[in-house]
Amino acid sequence: MELRVNNEIHEVDVEPEMPLLWVIRDILNLKGTKFACGISQCGACTVHIDGEPVRSCSYPASAAQGKEITTIEGISLDASHPVQQAWVKHQVPQCGYCQSGQIMAAVSLLEKKARPTDADINAAMTNICRCGTYKRIRDAIHDVAGNTAENTLAYEA
């Protein structure tokens, strides 16, 4: 089947029911998208399909044909996306394993709503972070949005 990932067309020979996550990771060798639960619970595997955040562990590859798939590797070439920059500025990641998924969810939220409220963030950011980085994720999203109350930083620029 033919898949369009990060603006590139890939011809892959896989079972139609193979989850998109495993095609991305093991066939296309894009390792930024992570496996953590496999049952659509945690969001570590979040990618965009036609701009919508999708948990790729539970999304058959065949259903993605003809659609535009974007992974963490595709949102910028040099970590220059404002969300990525805010993640560094706020020192969000701990182990980092969930953060590709968190960033993909945040990018999508901000594309839909440039100035999200706390309630919007709660509704859109349902990914699990075992390290517990939620406060900084929230601060970083507010920072990108220009919601200024939260912008004070404890570390040096």
Add this chain to the structure above:
Amino acid sequence: MNKQFNSSRRKFMLTSAAISGGFALGLQLPAKAQDAVSGNDINIWVQINPDDTVTIKYARCEMGQGSMTSAPQIVADELDASWDQVRIEYVDVNEHFRMDRAWGAMVTVGSQTIRNSQEYLRNAGASARAMLVAAAASEWGVPASEINVSNGVISHAISGRESGFGALAAAAAEQAVPETVTLKDPADWHIIGQSKPRVDIPPSVDGSQVYGVDVELPGMVYASMATSPVFGGSVISFDATKALTRKGIIDVVAIDGIAVAVVADNWWRANKALEEVEIQWDTKGNGEVSNETILAQFNESLAAPDAAPMPNNAGDADQALANAEQVLEADYFTPFLSHSPMEPMGATVRITGERVDIWASTQSPEGLVGEMVNALGVEEENVYAHRVQAGGGFGRRGGSSDYARAAALIAAELPDGTPVKMLWTREEDTQHDFYRPLAMYRLKGGLDANGMITGWKARIASGSILNQMRGAPLRGGVDFTAVEGFTQLPYNIPDQFQDFKLTPTHVPLGFWRTVGWSQTPFAREQFIDELAVAAGEDPFHFRLKHMAEDELSRHILEKVAEAIGWDETPAAGLYRGIATTEPYGSYTAAAVELSVNDAGVINIHRIVQGINTGHMVNPDNVIAQLEGATVWAISAAMWGEINIDQGKVQESNFHDYRLLRMAQMPVIDTVLEATGGFWGGVGEPGQAPILPAFCNAIAAATGTRVRSLPLKHHGFSLA
């Protein structure tokens, strides 16, 4: 130490200098390598490069706890480097073993990285600095005492001479290693104590960070495995006929007689096929173990006449209780818990002749190497454990390297040189952990007419991690990890008696973030509140009046009380709880402010979390660790439990092992104290006071004293 050792060390020096075009500077080495190399000219921690950059080696692991940044900060400070010129590199594990473990411990557990390496890291930086100064002195013909080093610049004010590090590196490497160095006064630190951005963060935002699960090698095959669902069980037989007909399946193998693995050309295919392997399991007599049988066993332990008394017992607790005005007694229960780091267990192993290469997220490179030696019978120095970031550790990857062993045994079944990546499903990960021990506590306390605690007894019933995982005999019959929190009360109680009753089950036990301190404060600090209530006193002031002799415990407790405004009445409907702990060499306290509605819905308004680490290397990272530890504790408090039925774990994935998410993230304010004089831990201590402070607040709000976890079983939910 023998000659071979010295020659390999020399070779290392030449190689590393040749590779980098720079020079490794010298000094004392940790542990036993120290004797072997005194007077030698290598500093294994600091390398100065011709372009003025400084490469600082990092020996431990990184899993988000931040010490890959903070440990090198310590070296850079004593070196008087500028942080901008510092590059950080992992120590190569194989080189470490070949050099008789010259870099000390690599294992990254127990909040020990900074505490246990700060001294040799400071020495490394200071010694390298002294050698640069000596080189400048001889080159410029001036006394070393007149030379200043600051921010990566070596200067002599009188002559106006000045140099970067790079230009003097070669000459510095020729200098004698100083016998002793004077370490800085903490007041002069300029990199220690600064919130330097973590070096492992940038790759975590663009998908380029490499975790164990991300390793990809030419010719790689993939494996998924199923271990006996009943702990201690084994494989009687398996039928892989159907699985072998599926696309891409390469092999189906039994591992250690306790698990079956399917190997395929991609992981998804291996895992799908595994579902079709029919496995007959032998439960080895553990098929009847359940929550009920375990609870009965623990209740027996609480009353058992024979238990191991603890060394800190003092006075006559029974007599004190008999004389007390009021006596309280309560039992507390904390369940088994799984680690559930976001990256499931897995490892990649390639065996090529005598050589073994392994890539695995770990907290213990030593454990990985040891497991390869055990599983495959290879020589330690032929094991190459490659460095990767761990997708969370929390203790799971520091004790047993069972997952690495499994991958090695699969690799051993494959043609020589074939790399295999073995990865567990989340279900396998949840059900084959080394769990936080289930423990019960029976506490007795006596109060006199002045509301002072005069007598105290504690019975701790728990399995033993040390005994079960390591087969270690228990000193005096007590597992110190199970009783931490009770070994040295911060409260001045003249007559106290505490003992430990070993209560083994078939459930594997392991070090779970904060270990004993993750659970003992739930009992201790709630019981202190129970005593305060019985005495008719405020829980904060009740604690203080028993802490006359413990300055540091008082200090952090007072700071936290001040930050939450303890002595001012909270707004209507809000209630507070407070607790104090002294884990991992640090002092931590927490206060929680919340409301609870009639339906039992808890709304956490604010958590104040305080820590005194003595010296503090990277404050922002300490804040991050406190935030994370709080999330960890609230998840455990609300929902955390691993249930056993028919010998197996009932929970399997995040739908039934629930973790806190963004919408329920409480507001956390942190209080950082660095009073100096000691080096305390950071990663684990933060959690310790949260649980009891939270439950004390719930008791204040509702009158319900929750003595067993999780809270969901008591009609509580989180807003």
